[in-house]
Amino acid sequence: MKDALTGLSAVDVASRVAGGTLSAVQVVEHALAQANRTAPLGAFLSLRDAEAVEQARSIDARRAAGKPLGRLAGVPIAIKDAICTRGAPTTAGSKILTQSGTLQSAWRPPYDATVIARLGAADAVVIGKTNMDEFAMGSSNENSAFGCAKNPWDPARTPGGSSGGSAVAVALGAASLALGSDTGGSIRQPAALTGVVGVKPSYGRVSRFGLVAFASSLDQIGPFARSVRDAARLLGVIAGHDPRDSTSSQSAVGDYEAACDAPVRGLRIGIPKQYFGDGLDSAIRDRVQAGLTSLERAGCVLVDIELPTTDYGVATYYILATAEASSNLARFDGVRFGARATTGGGLDAMYAETRAAGFGPEVKRRILLGTYVLSAGYYDAYYDKARRVRRLIRDDFTAAFEKVDLIASPTSPTPAFALGERVDDPLAMYLADVYTLPASLAGLAALSLPVGLTEATARFPALPAGLQLLAPAYEECRLFSAAAAVERDFPYLPPPAAAPFTATGAV
Amino acid sequence: MSISRQDVQRMARLARLSLTDAELAQLQGQLGAIVEYMEQLRTVDTEDVAPDVAGLELTLAGRPDEVHAGLTTAQALGGAPDCTADSFCVPAFVDES
Numbered sequence: 001m002k003d004a005l006t007g008l009s010a011v012d013v014a015s016r017v018a019g020g021t022l023s024a025v026q027v028v029e030h031a032l033a034q035a036n037r038t039a040p041l042g043a044f045l046s047l048r049d050a051e052a053v054e055q056a057r058s059i060d061a062r063r064a065a066g067k068p069l070g071r072l073a074g075v076p077i078a079i080k081d082a083i084c085t086r087g088a089p090t091t092a093g094s095k096i097l098t099q100s101g102t103l104q105s106a107w108r109p110p111y112d113a114t115v116i117a118r119l120g121a122a123d124a125v126v127i128g129k130t131n132m133d134e135f136a137m138g139s140s141n142e143n144s145a146f147g148c149a150k151n152p153w154d155p156a157r158t159p160g161g162s163s164g165g166s167a168v169a170v171a172l173g174a175a176s177l178a179l180g181s182d183t184g185g186s187i188r189q190p191a192a193l194t195g196v197v198g199v200k201p202s203y204g205r206v207s208r209f210g211l212v213a214f215a216s217s218l219d220q221i222g223p224f225a226r227s228v229r230d231a232a233r234l235l236g237v238i239a240g241h242d243p244r245d246s247t248s249s250q251s252a253v254g255d256y257e258a259a260c261d262a263p264v265r266g267l268r269i270g271i272p273k274q275y276f277g278d279g280l281d282s283a284i285r286d287r288v289q290a291g292l293t294s295l296e297r298a299g300c301v302l303v304d305i306e307l308p309t310t311d312y313g314v315a316t317y318y319i320l321a322t323a324e325a326s327s328n329l330a331r332f333d334g335v336r337f338g339a340r341a342t343t344g345g346g347l348d349a350m351y352a353e354t355r356a357a358g359f360g361p362e363v364k365r366r367i368l369l370g371t372y373v374l375s376a377g378y379y380d381a382y383y384d385k386a387r388r389v390r391r392l393i394r395d396d397f398t399a400a401f402e403k404v405d406l407i408a409s410p411t412s413p414t415p416a417f418a419l420g421e422r423v424d425d426p427l428a429m430y431l432a433d434v435y436t437l438p439a440s441l442a443g444l445a446a447l448s449l450p451v452g453l454t455e456a457t458a459r460f461p462a463l464p465a466g467l468q469l470l471a472p473a474y475e476e477c478r479l480f481s482a483a484a485a486v487e488r489d490f491p492y493l494p495p496p497a498a499a500p501f502t503a504t505g506a507v
Numbered sequence: 508m509s510i511s512r513q514d515v516q517r518m519a520r521l522a523r524l525s526l527t528d529a530e531l532a533q534l535q536g537q538l539g540a541i542v543e544y545m546e547q548l549r550t551v552d553t554e555d556v557a558p559d560v561a562g563l564e565l566t567l568a569g570r571p572d573e574v575h576a577g578l579t580t581a582q583a584l585g586g587a588p589d590c591t592a593d594s595f596c597v598p599a600f601v602d603e604s
Contacts, residue, residue: 099588110582204565217561243570247561250568315545326522333523335595337586347600352525364524369538371518372510373545385548387558392551394559426537427544443561 005030007494010075010176010230011257014123017074020063024056024074027176028125031076034498035128035174041497042149043168045081045103046089047128052076055125070123071237077119078175080166081129082136083221084109084210085116092212093132093144093162096358097338103146107337113210114245115179115221115238122237127175131165134360135329136186136214138162139432142423143362150419151194152495153463157416160190163224167194170224172498177234178224183215184317185411185436187222188448192411192466195450195493197231197483199223200436202473203443204249206235207242215324216247218317218440226492228449228483232256235476251474259477260484265299267482270404274310275435281414283454287465288410291451291486295408298485305400305407309393313437314430316393319373319386320441326370332358365426394442401472406482409435411448411466435468445471447479451490464493510539 005027008016016022032049059074079085082092089106091097099105112120119126133143141148141164149164151157152171159168163180167190170178180187182200191198199222206221213219221238225231239253271292276285296302334340334354341353359367373382400407413434422429439446448466456462467486471478515535519526526534580593589596 107586110578110585203561241568243568246567246569247565248568250566309551312548312551315548318541319545319548330523334588335597336583338588340588343598345598347598348523349525350598351523352519355523356525359524361530364526364530365534365537367522367524368515368518368534369541371522372514372538372542375518375521381549382542382545384558385551385553386545387560388553388556389548389551391556391559392553427541430541 007173008176009227010072010225011233013075013176014071014073017059018063018069022074024059024125025053027074028052028056028076028127031127031175034172035169038172038174038497041152041155041168041172042131042147043165043172043174044078044128045091045131045146045165046106048088048126052125052127059123070121071233072119072122072124075124075176076127077124078128078130078166078169078178079116079126080132080163080178080180082132082181082212083115083179084111084113084212085126085129086110086112089129092136093134093146094358094360094363095145095339096332096355099339101339111210114207114242116210118238124177124237130163130169130178133162133164134363135212135325136162136181136183137325137362137366139185139189139429140417140419140422141165142419143360145360148419151416152497153195154416154461155497157418157463158193160193160412160416162186164190166224167191167196167198170196170226171495173494177230179221180224181211181219181221182440183218183321184440185433187224188411188436188446188466188468189433191224191448193416193464195464195495197225197228197449198447199231199235199479200440200446201235201239201476202249202445204247205239205445205474205476207245207248209242209244213328215321216328217324218321228480228487229257229260232260232480249474254477256476256480259480262477262481264295264481264485267300267406267478268404269295269300269302269482270305270400270407271302272305272307272310272400272407272409274307275409279413279431279434280410281460283457283460284410284412284414284465287451287454288467291467291490292408294486294489295482300482303404305404307396307400307438309389309396310438312389313393313441314434316386316389317433317437317441318369318430319382320390322366322370323374323383324370326367326374329363329367362426390441393438397442397444406478407470409468411435411468415454415460415463415465439470443473445473445476445479447483449483449487449490450492451486453493510535510542
């Protein structure tokens with residue numbers, strides 16, 4: 001029974017819990033046990049054992065009393081530690097949000113993020129907070145101040161980042177679902193590297209209220225799941241306008257689950273030449289090709305397209321995102337939350353020493369870079385220039401979407417790289433995001449789903465590969481339709497570290 | 508264009524970040540390489556392109572100007588490293604002499 005439980009989809013768990021054939025307590029206890037058993041992989045920074053079981057008990061009691069339950073009844077969900085959970089540790093992967101550098105002394109927010117409130121209303125059960133690169137700055141999880149999460153397919157490799165812990169928790173079956181945040185690929189890339197589904201909703205689709213801000217014009221919260229339908233269910237729960245986030249969209253939320261069953265025959269899929277160039281590993285290219293073949297077999301029409309500004313994505317992104325970060329992270333000053341360095345000096349010395357002690361190397365690098373591109377004398381050459389190139393990148397997509405309904409590409413240029421391989425070369429790390437950054441800059445809807453394991457080569461063993469699908473803003477339904485069609489050929493594969501485990505739906 | 512040690516020091520001062528000598532040296536090299544990579548944007552013609560703000564055209568939603576319950580003083584002060592019953596405490600920054 002235990003194995004079968006881990007393998008159940010979130011949609012199945014919710015309907016069985018609501019139907020009384022499965023107890024929420026049993027599901028939640030099982031997820032917590034799997035989380036504890038796989039603790040060496042570092043997916044979680046904190047677990048909410050007692051609170052989660054207590055909530056599950058109340059869900060079971062409400063069902064027994066004949067009360068209706070929400071769309072995620074009893075579903076265990078893991079939350080990236082950048083999302084505020086009332087009264088529960090929230091660190092954003094940084095020591096600066098702790099009193100003494102330890103997880104035990106983490107900041108406990110006095111309020112819930114809007115997504116947490118919506119999950120609660122849907123009767124999902126938050127079981128813990130997941131590991132991440134500090135302030136979501138990183139593509140490998142190695143910038144976490146608390147030790148990085150490891151790839152369940154090969155613990156010597158990165159699970160990707162920054163939402164690596166959320167991806168690992170879902171891949172391992174330690175949670176049915178997870179939330180991450182994606183600023184330049186931080187949901188899609190770890191999803192690809194660990195073999196799960198990850199969705200970056202359109203900018204404004206999901207409320208950012210209660211998300212620790214990195215780059216406010218790019219940040220979006222989105223789902224991780226082991227199936228496309230589970231991801232659709234979760235997005236349906238968290239999407240929609242929130243009066244507390246004025247950038248959240250008032251456009252209607254689609255029926256994402258229905259979209260999973262919609263026909264895709266005749267859908268036109270753009271294949272951008274620029275996403276299949278020299279930097280793409282051949283083993284990934286083969287898997288992406290297999291995914292494209294699935295789309296063709298399902299009746300989609302593949303169309304060659306051009307996105308000529310693709311090469312400028314990395315430079316544009318790292319100017320704009322660091323500029324916004326340097327401003328957003330000014331709030332971490334040792335006054336209202338977290339640590340304070342004690343100095344003999346005055347206020348300015350306290351600020352500078354607190355930030356020196358609290359931030360890790362990548363965060364310092366990005367704050368300084370952002371300060372540089374915004375500073376007098378450089379603003380026009382860097383920040384303003386990047387804002388103009390951002391418009392050109394967006395115009396490229398607008399033109400492409402006049403010819404096609406969706407765009408398909410690799411999610412990451414390589415499979416999971418070895419831990420330690422890129423830590424001393426920040427620019428090489430930034431280039432890991434080359435295929436995910438442009439869609440973020442353009443505010444598009446994006447999704448990554450697994451397309452099987454790569455052939456082992458001299459450089460990489462057999463590892464998960466991801467196919468990225470892009471749709472115009474607020475056209476998430478198209479993503480789910482096409483992804484569901486591809487998924488029929490590439491169902492979720494449990495990683496070796498998840499054993500004992502059975503595939504989705506097996507009971 | 509490379510980044511000088513003084514550039515890094517100036518940014519660190521603006522960003523209220525104290526750096527060790529070792530950090531300064533390493534950051535100078537790393538930031539220099541990254542900024543050099545960013546230089547490629549100079550080759551893009553943006554003469555007639557308006558700056559973009561958020562990647563897409565956003566209609567910001569307003570909301571009624573109504574008073575809602577917020578955090579209590581105790582909640583707001585709950586995570587502070589130093590506070591009194593109703594305020595955050597910081598090192599003295601006004602010279603009273």
